Amino acid sequence: MDKNSLTLLILNGKGAGNEDLRAAINTLRDEGFNIAVRVTWEKGDGQRYLDEAITLEAETVVAGGGDGTINEIATALAAIEASARPVLGILPLGTANDFATSVGIPAEMEPALRLAIQGKASMIDLARVNQDxxxxxxxxxxxxxxxxxxxxxxxxxxxxxxxxxxxxxxxxxxxxxxxxxxxxxxxxxxxxxxxxxxxxxxxxxxxxxxxxxxxxxxxxxxxxxxxxxxxxxxxxxxxxxxxxxxxxxxxxxxxxxxxxxxxxxxxxxxxxxxxxxxxxxxxxxxxxxxxxxxxxxxx
Missing domain, CATH: 2.60.200.40 (Tumour Suppressor Smad4)
Structure with a gap:
């Protein structure tokens, strides 16, 4: 991907104080990557930040948190027209991180962030319950x-x-x-x-x-x-x-x-x-x- 392409990191508020993550973001920014960070505080923040990502034409949206955070961002992404939909990146910052662990995403912040921004994009399935x-x-x-x-x-x-x-x-x-x-x-x-x-x-x-x-x-x-x-x-x-x-x-x-x-x-x-x-x-x-x-x- 082009380093100038915007990556919007939507970070669960519980992970906002992670010093390893802060260091990883600064390292990649120093290398020229365009990373914007948004922190969620209440329900609906993820959707609002995703709307902002669309407006800013972000290439990648990174969900930083646990399985619930990934779920919120993935659900919101599914509602976006495919041609305008950013790629999903995942940064494991929850308690269990079941999805991130099983797909093989590194637990360390810098390699996980590099993967979330630069990794090859693959088409994956999503499950739907009661239509909504x-x-x-x-x-x-x-x-x-x-x-x-x-x-x-x-x-x-x-x-x-x-x-x-x-x-x-x-x-x-x-x-x-x-x-x-x-x-x-x-x-x-x-x-x-x-x-x-x-x-x-x-x-x-x-x-x-x-x-x-x-x-x-x-x-x-x-x-x-x-x-x-x-x-x-x-x-x-x-x-x-x-x-x-x-x-x-x-x-x-x-x-x-x-x-x-x-x-x-x-x-x-x-x-x-x-x-x-x-x-x-x-x-x-x-x-x-x-x-x-x-x-x-x-x-």
Whole structure:
């Protein structure tokens, strides 16, 4: 890319004090890269800054934050006409950084920023829920969703992604399955699910690889339904290996429908959505995203 092309970095307010990031931005600016920084403070800031990026004809918009920040920017990008849509770059500054970790983005600020600005752009899929909500990484339901939303901020700050798993062990007494019916092309399942993972990406909840074979550019979603009554061994298995697990039902689908007799909550890249009925489909090649050359999630 041309160094003079504008990159707009939309930074989650929680990461604004990151000194390594400040140093990386200054280094790249000294090399001639045109980088503008905007910091979010409240809901809707991401959309406003993206509107500014369009006005300024920015070539790249970098989402600096965790999975929720990436979700907000990706959702806003999807609504922009393809011809005017900037490329998405990702800077991992959250607690778990599940999407950034699984696609192979460096944790160190300077190489991550260089990749976000200079990396090769690849077309990737986006998942849509009930026509108006989206996720770039994963939708999770059941026990896993409750753990992700309930894990205390102090535990997240101290332990990072593993905090979700530890908090899960602490809350085993609250274990409760969700009764639901899941259907799609040539697929039907009905029963009690402890955890449901619908993956464009592979992992959620701080490193749990719920959808270990998911690809972000295959035009399909990977669904994993944890049906085992022994949740702890199943979770341990998902953390330590990707081979077949008899307690998990897996399927690749372009779309699926979930119906429940009671209200369920799905976590869309960390953003909760509650209801009794969910229609989820994939939008193939919806976004252009700068990813590492050997990204394991590209077909």
């Amino acid at each position: 909500r989206y996720f770039i990484n994963m939708a999770t339901g059941g026990f896993g969703t409750r753990i992700t939303t309930e894990t205390p901020e102090k535990l997240k700050s101290a332990l990072g992604g593993v905090s979700y798993f530890i908090h899960g062990l602490m809350r085993m007494d609250t274990l409760k399955a969700d009764s639901c019916e899941i259907s799609g092309p040539d697929f039907h399942w009905q029963g009690d699910a402890l955890v449901i993972g619908i993956g464009n990406g592979r992992q959620a909840g701080g490193g749990q690889r719920l959808c270990p074979s998911a690809l972000i550019n295959d035009g399909q979603l990977d669904i994993s339904i944890v049906t085992a009554q022994e949740l702890l061994p199943t979770l341990m298995h998902s953390l330590t290996g990707d081979d077949d697990n008899p307690g998990i039902v897996r399927k690749k689908l372009q779309s699926l429908h979930i119906l429940s007799p009671h209200e369920m909550t799905f976590n869309l890249d960390g953003e909760p959505l509650s209801g009794r009925e969910f229609h989820i489909d994939v939008l193939p090649g919806a976004l252009s995203c700068r990813l590492p050359p050997q990204c394991p999630l590209l077909a």
